[in-house]
Amino acid sequence: MEWTQLKVNGKLEDRDTICAVMMLLDNQIVIEDYSDIDMDTVYADLIDESILNCDKTKIAVSIYIPEDKSPAEYAAFLRDRFRDLGVECDIEFVGVDEEAWSTAWRKYYHPTKIGEKLVVVPLWETYEAQEGEIIVHMDPGMAFGTGTHETTRLCASLLEKYTEPSDRMLDVGTGSGILAICASLLGAGDCYAYDIDPVAVRVAKENMEENGVTNVTCGVSDLLRDVDRMEKYKLCTANIVADIIIRMAPDIGDLLTDDAVYITSGIINERAGDVRAAMTENGFAVLDAVVDGGWTAFAFKKAL
Numbered sequence: 001m002e003w004t005q006l007k008v009n010g011k012l013e014d015r016d017t018i019c020a021v022m023m024l025l026d027n028q029i030v031i032e033d034y035s036d037i038d039m040d041t042v043y044a045d046l047i048d049e050s051i052l053n054c055d056k057t058k059i060a061v062s063i064y065i066p067e068d069k070s071p072a073e074y075a076a077f078l079r080d081r082f083r084d085l086g087v088e089c090d091i092e093f094v095g096v097d098e099e100a101w102s103t104a105w106r107k108y109y110h111p112t113k114i115g116e117k118l119v120v121v122p123l124w125e126t127y128e129a130q131e132g133e134i135i136v137h138m139d140p141g142m143a144f145g146t147g148t149h150e151t152t153r154l155c156a157s158l159l160e161k162y163t164e165p166s167d168r169m170l171d172v173g174t175g176s177g178i179l180a181i182c183a184s185l186l187g188a189g190d191c192y193a194y195d196i197d198p199v200a201v202r203v204a205k206e207n208m209e210e211n212g213v214t215n216v217t218c219g220v221s222d223l224l225r226d227v228d229r230m231e232k233y234k235l236c237t238a239n240i241v242a243d244i245i246i247r248m249a250p251d252i253g254d255l256l257t258d259d260a261v262y263i264t265s266g267i268i269n270e271r272a273g274d275v276r277a278a279m280t281e282n283g284f285a286v287l288d289a290v291v292d293g294g295w296t297a298f299a300f301k302k303a304l
Contacts, residue, residue, distance in 0.1 A: 002066075002067045003064040003065060003066060003067070004064070004065045004067075004071045004093055005062050005063075005064055005065075005093065005094040006062065006063050006064075006065055006071055006074055006075060006078075006091065006092075006093055006094075007060050007061070007062040007091070007092050007093075007094050008022060008060065008061050008062070008078065008082075008089050008090070008091050009058065009059075009060050009089055009090045009091075009092070010058070010059055010060075010061070010087065010088065010089035010090075011057065011058065011059070011088065011089075012033065012056070012057050012058060012059050014059075014087045014088075014089070015031075015033065015059050015061075017085060017087055018059070018061050018082075018087060018089060019031065019061055021078060021081045021082060021085070021087075021241075022061050022063055022078070024077075024081070024241075024268055025063060025074055025077065025078070026063040026064075026065075028063070028064075029061055029062065029063055030061070030062040030063070030064075031059065031060075031061050032059060032060040032061070032062075033059045062094070070109070071093060073149060075091050075093075076175075077149065078091055079091060080173065080175055080197075080200070080240075081240075081241050081266075083196060083197055084173060084196070084223075084240055084241055084244050085241070085243065085244070109122040109125070110122070110125060111125055111127040113133075114152065114153045114156040114157070115153070115156045115157045115159075115160040116157075116160055117132055117133055117134045117160060117186075118133075118134050118136060118156050118159075118160060118182055118185075118186075119133050119134065119135055119136065120136045120138050120178070121135055121136065121137055121138070122137075122138060122139070123137055123138065123139045123210060134182075134185050134186065136178065136181055136182060136185065136211060137207070137210045137211050138176060138178060138207055138210075139203070139206065139207060139210065150292040150293040150294070150295045151239050151265040151266050151267075151295050151297065152178060152179070152239060152265075153292060154265050154290050154291075154292055154295060154296075154297035155179055155237055155239050155263055155265045155297055156178075156179070156182050157290065157297075158263045158288060158290065158297060158299050159179065159182050159183055159186060159235075159237070159263065160182075160186060161288070161299075162235065162261040162263070162287075162288075162299055163183050163186040163187060163188050163235060164187070164188075164234070164235075165187045165188075165189075166187070166188070166189035167183070167187075167188040167189055167233075167234040167235040168188075168189055168190050168191075168231060168232070168233050168234050168235070169183045169184075169188045169189070169190070169191040169192065169233060169234070169235040169236070169237075170191075170192050170194075170227060170233040170235070170236045170237070170255065171183070171191065171192070171193040171194070171236075171237045171238075172194060172223060172224065172227075172236070172237070172238040172240065172248070173194070173195055173196075173223070173238060173239065173240040173244070174193035174194060174195045174200065174201075174204050174218065175195060175200050175204070175239070176200070176203055176204055176207055177193050177203070177204030177205070177207045177208055177216070177218065178207070179193075179237045179239060180192075180193035180204070180208075180216045180218075180237075181207060181208060181211050181213055181216065183235060183237070184211075184213040184215055184216055185211065185213065188215075188235060189215065190215055190217070191213075191215055191216040191217070192216070192217050192219070192227060192228050192233075193216055193217070193218045193219075194218070194219050194220070194221035194226070194227055195218075195220065195221070196220065196221065196222050196223070197220075198220055201218050201219065201220050204218045205218045223244065223247075223248060224248060224251055224252065224255065227255065229255065232255060232256055232257045232260070233255055233256055233257065233260060234256075234257050234259070234260050234261070235260065235261055235263075236252065236255070236256060236260060236261070236262045236263065237262075237263045237264075238252075238262075238263070238264045238265075238266075239264070239265045239266050239297075240264075240266045241266045241267075242266065242267045242268065242271035242272075242274060242275050244266075245264050245266070245267065245275050245278070245279075246274060246275060246278040249278040249279055249281070249282045249284075250282050252282075253282060253283055253284070253302060256302065258302055258304060259301070259302075260301065260302065261287065261299050261300070261301060262279075262284065262299070262300040262301070263297065263298070263299050263300075264279075264297065264298050264300065265295065265296070265297035265298075266295075267295065267296045267297070267298070268294060268295060268296070269291065269294055269295065269296050271296075272289075272296040272298075275296075275298065276298065279298070279300050280303075283302055283303055284300040284301065284302055284303060285300065285301055285302070285303040286298055286299075286300060287299040287300060287301045
Protein backbone atom coordinates (compact mmCIF):
# COMPACT_ATOMS: atom_id res chain seq x y z
CA MET A 1 0.00 0.00 0.00
CA GLU A 2 1.20 3.53 -0.79
CA TRP A 3 1.10 6.26 1.85
CA THR A 4 1.07 10.05 1.70
CA GLN A 5 2.89 11.98 4.42
CA LEU A 6 0.93 14.98 5.68
CA LYS A 7 3.13 17.29 7.74
CA VAL A 8 2.04 20.20 9.93
CA ASN A 9 4.74 22.78 10.69
CA GLY A 10 4.04 24.98 13.69
CA LYS A 11 5.35 26.73 16.77
CA LEU A 12 6.81 24.82 19.71
CA GLU A 13 4.37 26.58 22.06
CA ASP A 14 1.46 24.99 20.16
CA ARG A 15 2.91 21.47 20.27
CA ASP A 16 0.25 19.91 22.51
CA THR A 17 -2.65 21.42 20.57
CA ILE A 18 -1.20 20.42 17.19
CA CYS A 19 -0.60 16.86 18.38
CA ALA A 20 -4.10 16.61 19.86
CA VAL A 21 -5.75 17.75 16.62
CA MET A 22 -3.58 15.46 14.49
CA MET A 23 -4.57 12.53 16.71
CA LEU A 24 -8.21 13.16 15.83
CA LEU A 25 -7.27 11.63 12.47
CA ASP A 26 -4.58 9.12 13.41
CA ASN A 27 -3.15 8.16 16.80
CA GLN A 28 0.19 7.25 15.21
CA ILE A 29 1.87 10.62 14.80
CA VAL A 30 5.52 11.45 14.14
CA ILE A 31 6.89 14.48 16.03
CA GLU A 32 9.97 16.45 15.00
CA ASP A 33 10.96 18.51 18.05
CA TYR A 34 14.61 19.48 18.54
CA SER A 35 14.11 21.89 21.45
CA ASP A 36 15.72 19.55 23.97
CA ILE A 37 18.96 19.10 22.08
CA ASP A 38 21.84 20.32 24.23
CA MET A 39 24.79 21.72 22.27
CA ASP A 40 27.04 21.12 25.27
CA THR A 41 26.30 17.42 25.56
CA VAL A 42 29.24 15.05 25.25
CA TYR A 43 27.35 13.44 22.37
CA ALA A 44 27.09 16.65 20.33
CA ASP A 45 29.72 15.41 17.86
CA LEU A 46 27.48 12.45 17.03
CA ILE A 47 24.46 14.60 16.11
CA ASP A 48 23.98 15.55 12.48
CA GLU A 49 24.77 19.22 11.82
CA SER A 50 21.42 19.78 10.09
CA ILE A 51 19.67 18.80 13.32
CA LEU A 52 21.89 20.98 15.45
CA ASN A 53 21.05 23.95 13.22
CA CYS A 54 17.27 23.41 13.30
CA ASP A 55 15.05 26.19 14.63
CA LYS A 56 14.36 25.09 18.22
CA THR A 57 11.20 27.22 18.36
CA LYS A 58 9.48 25.16 15.63
CA ILE A 59 8.04 21.66 15.49
CA ALA A 60 6.65 19.40 12.78
CA VAL A 61 4.04 16.70 13.29
CA SER A 62 3.23 14.14 10.58
CA ILE A 63 0.70 11.44 9.87
CA TYR A 64 0.71 8.94 7.02
CA ILE A 65 -2.46 8.61 4.97
CA PRO A 66 -3.31 5.32 3.21
CA GLU A 67 -4.01 5.40 -0.51
CA ASP A 68 -7.74 4.69 -0.07
CA LYS A 69 -8.24 7.90 1.95
CA SER A 70 -8.33 11.47 0.68
CA PRO A 71 -5.34 13.60 1.74
CA ALA A 72 -7.24 16.71 0.62
CA GLU A 73 -10.06 15.98 3.06
CA TYR A 74 -7.55 15.38 5.84
CA ALA A 75 -5.81 18.69 5.11
CA ALA A 76 -9.09 20.62 4.93
CA PHE A 77 -10.20 19.09 8.22
CA LEU A 78 -6.95 20.11 9.93
CA ARG A 79 -6.96 23.58 8.39
CA ASP A 80 -10.44 24.29 9.74
CA ARG A 81 -9.69 22.94 13.22
CA PHE A 82 -6.41 24.83 13.59
CA ARG A 83 -8.11 28.00 12.38
CA ASP A 84 -10.93 27.62 14.92
CA LEU A 85 -8.36 27.09 17.70
CA GLY A 86 -6.26 30.06 16.63
CA VAL A 87 -3.18 27.96 15.86
CA GLU A 88 -0.89 29.27 13.11
CA CYS A 89 0.75 26.49 11.10
CA ASP A 90 1.53 25.28 7.60
CA ILE A 91 0.22 22.03 6.12
CA GLU A 92 2.18 20.24 3.42
CA PHE A 93 2.27 16.93 1.59
CA VAL A 94 5.78 15.53 1.56
CA GLY A 95 7.02 13.99 -1.67
CA VAL A 96 3.91 14.93 -3.65
CA ASP A 97 4.16 16.90 -6.88
CA GLU A 98 1.89 19.94 -6.41
CA GLU A 99 1.00 20.25 -10.10
CA ALA A 100 -0.02 16.60 -10.33
CA TRP A 101 -1.92 16.87 -7.05
CA SER A 102 -3.97 19.85 -8.27
CA THR A 103 -6.25 17.45 -10.14
CA ALA A 104 -5.29 14.00 -8.83
CA TRP A 105 -7.12 14.58 -5.52
CA ARG A 106 -10.44 14.44 -7.35
CA LYS A 107 -10.20 10.66 -7.68
CA TYR A 108 -11.13 10.36 -4.00
CA TYR A 109 -14.54 11.99 -4.46
CA HIS A 110 -17.55 10.17 -5.89
CA PRO A 111 -21.33 10.42 -5.41
CA THR A 112 -21.91 9.68 -1.72
CA LYS A 113 -25.19 9.11 0.08
CA ILE A 114 -25.01 10.92 3.42
CA GLY A 115 -28.52 10.23 4.70
CA GLU A 116 -31.77 8.62 3.70
CA LYS A 117 -32.32 11.18 0.94
CA LEU A 118 -29.24 13.40 0.61
CA VAL A 119 -26.61 12.49 -1.98
CA VAL A 120 -23.45 14.57 -2.46
CA VAL A 121 -22.24 14.64 -6.07
CA PRO A 122 -18.89 16.28 -7.02
CA LEU A 123 -19.24 18.81 -9.81
CA TRP A 124 -17.11 16.75 -12.19
CA GLU A 125 -19.19 13.57 -11.69
CA THR A 126 -22.46 12.62 -13.40
CA TYR A 127 -25.20 10.96 -11.37
CA GLU A 128 -28.76 9.97 -12.11
CA ALA A 129 -30.88 10.68 -9.05
CA GLN A 130 -33.14 7.93 -7.78
CA GLU A 131 -36.71 8.59 -6.68
CA GLY A 132 -36.82 10.63 -3.50
CA GLU A 133 -33.14 11.55 -3.49
CA ILE A 134 -31.97 15.13 -2.93
CA ILE A 135 -28.80 15.98 -4.83
CA VAL A 136 -26.16 18.29 -3.37
CA HIS A 137 -23.53 19.38 -5.93
CA MET A 138 -20.18 20.18 -4.33
CA ASP A 139 -16.78 21.50 -5.31
CA PRO A 140 -14.73 21.07 -2.14
CA GLY A 141 -12.15 23.66 -3.19
CA MET A 142 -10.09 24.52 -0.10
CA ALA A 143 -12.88 24.07 2.48
CA PHE A 144 -13.74 21.08 4.62
CA GLY A 145 -17.07 19.36 4.04
CA THR A 146 -17.67 17.16 1.03
CA GLY A 147 -19.80 14.47 2.64
CA THR A 148 -17.04 11.88 2.91
CA HIS A 149 -16.15 12.61 6.54
CA GLU A 150 -18.13 10.94 9.32
CA THR A 151 -18.94 14.22 11.06
CA THR A 152 -20.54 15.69 7.93
CA ARG A 153 -22.62 12.56 7.40
CA LEU A 154 -23.75 12.56 11.03
CA CYS A 155 -24.87 16.20 10.84
CA ALA A 156 -26.63 15.61 7.52
CA SER A 157 -28.56 12.65 8.92
CA LEU A 158 -29.74 14.75 11.86
CA LEU A 159 -30.70 17.59 9.53
CA GLU A 160 -32.89 15.16 7.59
CA LYS A 161 -34.58 14.22 10.84
CA TYR A 162 -35.10 17.65 12.39
CA THR A 163 -35.33 20.25 9.60
CA GLU A 164 -38.86 21.60 9.35
CA PRO A 165 -40.36 23.83 6.64
CA SER A 166 -39.37 27.49 6.89
CA ASP A 167 -36.94 26.99 9.81
CA ARG A 168 -34.59 29.95 10.21
CA MET A 169 -31.19 28.27 10.23
CA LEU A 170 -27.66 29.17 11.43
CA ASP A 171 -24.51 27.27 10.41
CA VAL A 172 -21.42 28.16 12.48
CA GLY A 173 -18.07 27.32 10.86
CA THR A 174 -19.70 26.50 7.54
CA GLY A 175 -16.58 25.38 5.62
CA SER A 176 -17.81 24.36 2.17
CA GLY A 177 -21.38 25.38 3.06
CA ILE A 178 -22.63 21.82 2.78
CA LEU A 179 -24.83 21.81 5.91
CA ALA A 180 -26.55 25.09 5.04
CA ILE A 181 -27.15 23.79 1.51
CA CYS A 182 -28.59 20.54 2.90
CA ALA A 183 -30.91 22.46 5.23
CA SER A 184 -32.08 24.67 2.37
CA LEU A 185 -32.77 21.72 0.08
CA LEU A 186 -34.61 19.98 2.93
CA GLY A 187 -37.02 22.91 3.13
CA ALA A 188 -35.54 25.33 5.68
CA GLY A 189 -36.33 29.01 5.33
CA ASP A 190 -33.71 31.75 5.58
CA CYS A 191 -30.29 30.21 6.27
CA TYR A 192 -27.18 32.01 7.50
CA ALA A 193 -23.75 30.40 7.06
CA TYR A 194 -20.62 31.86 8.64
CA ASP A 195 -16.91 31.07 8.69
CA ILE A 196 -13.86 32.93 9.94
CA ASP A 197 -11.96 32.05 6.74
CA PRO A 198 -12.78 34.28 3.73
CA VAL A 199 -11.65 31.47 1.38
CA ALA A 200 -14.20 29.11 2.92
CA VAL A 201 -16.90 31.76 2.56
CA ARG A 202 -16.02 32.21 -1.12
CA VAL A 203 -16.13 28.44 -1.72
CA ALA A 204 -19.43 28.20 0.17
CA LYS A 205 -20.99 30.96 -1.96
CA GLU A 206 -19.89 29.19 -5.14
CA ASN A 207 -21.42 25.94 -3.88
CA MET A 208 -24.67 27.77 -3.10
CA GLU A 209 -24.82 29.01 -6.69
CA GLU A 210 -24.11 25.54 -8.07
CA ASN A 211 -27.08 24.18 -6.12
CA GLY A 212 -29.39 27.03 -7.02
CA VAL A 213 -30.15 27.89 -3.42
CA THR A 214 -31.07 31.55 -2.98
CA ASN A 215 -32.13 31.60 0.67
CA VAL A 216 -28.62 31.20 2.18
CA THR A 217 -26.59 34.23 3.28
CA CYS A 218 -22.84 33.60 3.68
CA GLY A 219 -20.56 35.84 5.68
CA VAL A 220 -17.30 36.08 7.59
CA SER A 221 -17.60 35.79 11.36
CA ASP A 222 -15.42 34.67 14.24
CA LEU A 223 -17.81 32.05 15.61
CA LEU A 224 -20.88 33.97 16.93
CA ARG A 225 -19.38 37.45 16.92
CA ASP A 226 -20.86 38.86 13.68
CA VAL A 227 -23.84 36.61 12.97
CA ASP A 228 -27.21 38.06 12.03
CA ARG A 229 -29.20 38.69 15.23
CA MET A 230 -32.35 40.26 13.81
CA GLU A 231 -34.35 37.14 14.72
CA LYS A 232 -33.66 33.97 16.66
CA TYR A 233 -32.91 30.67 14.91
CA LYS A 234 -35.06 27.53 14.95
CA LEU A 235 -32.23 25.31 13.66
CA CYS A 236 -28.48 25.56 14.20
CA THR A 237 -25.46 23.47 13.19
CA ALA A 238 -21.85 23.57 14.36
CA ASN A 239 -19.57 20.88 12.91
CA ILE A 240 -16.40 22.21 14.48
CA VAL A 241 -14.47 20.67 17.38
CA ALA A 242 -15.40 19.84 20.98
CA ASP A 243 -13.43 22.69 22.57
CA ILE A 244 -15.14 25.31 20.40
CA ILE A 245 -18.61 23.86 20.97
CA ILE A 246 -17.93 24.00 24.71
CA ARG A 247 -16.65 27.58 24.38
CA MET A 248 -19.87 28.63 22.60
CA ALA A 249 -22.15 26.83 25.06
CA PRO A 250 -22.85 29.85 27.34
CA ASP A 251 -23.79 32.09 24.39
CA ILE A 252 -25.51 29.94 21.77
CA GLY A 253 -28.81 29.79 23.66
CA ASP A 254 -29.35 33.54 23.27
CA LEU A 255 -29.53 33.07 19.49
CA LEU A 256 -32.02 30.18 19.51
CA THR A 257 -35.77 29.96 19.90
CA ASP A 258 -37.09 27.95 22.85
CA ASP A 259 -37.98 25.03 20.55
CA ALA A 260 -34.82 25.19 18.44
CA VAL A 261 -32.72 22.15 17.53
CA TYR A 262 -28.95 22.62 17.87
CA ILE A 263 -26.90 20.00 15.96
CA THR A 264 -23.21 19.66 16.86
CA SER A 265 -20.40 17.40 15.69
CA GLY A 266 -16.65 17.32 15.13
CA ILE A 267 -16.63 15.58 18.51
CA ILE A 268 -14.45 12.53 19.08
CA ASN A 269 -16.19 9.94 21.24
CA GLU A 270 -13.81 10.56 24.13
CA ARG A 271 -14.98 14.21 24.34
CA ALA A 272 -18.69 13.53 23.95
CA GLY A 273 -19.21 13.55 27.73
CA ASP A 274 -17.50 16.94 28.02
CA VAL A 275 -19.75 18.46 25.35
CA ARG A 276 -22.88 16.93 26.89
CA ALA A 277 -21.92 18.29 30.34
CA ALA A 278 -21.19 21.80 29.01
CA MET A 279 -24.49 21.98 27.15
CA THR A 280 -26.41 20.61 30.14
CA GLU A 281 -24.83 23.23 32.42
CA ASN A 282 -26.05 25.91 30.00
CA GLY A 283 -29.67 24.84 29.88
CA PHE A 284 -29.79 22.24 27.10
CA ALA A 285 -30.96 18.64 27.01
CA VAL A 286 -29.88 15.89 24.61
CA LEU A 287 -32.57 15.29 22.01
CA ASP A 288 -30.56 12.80 19.94
CA ALA A 289 -27.05 11.34 19.74
CA VAL A 290 -25.48 9.38 16.88
CA VAL A 291 -22.05 7.80 16.50
CA ASP A 292 -19.98 6.82 13.46
CA GLY A 293 -16.31 5.82 13.17
CA GLY A 294 -15.18 7.25 16.49
CA TRP A 295 -17.16 10.49 16.12
CA THR A 296 -20.29 11.68 17.93
CA ALA A 297 -22.98 14.14 16.89
CA PHE A 298 -25.66 15.56 19.18
CA ALA A 299 -28.99 17.24 18.64
CA PHE A 300 -29.75 19.48 21.63
CA LYS A 301 -32.88 21.34 22.71
CA LYS A 302 -33.38 23.88 25.46
CA ALA A 303 -34.43 22.21 28.70
CA LEU A 304 -37.63 24.07 29.52
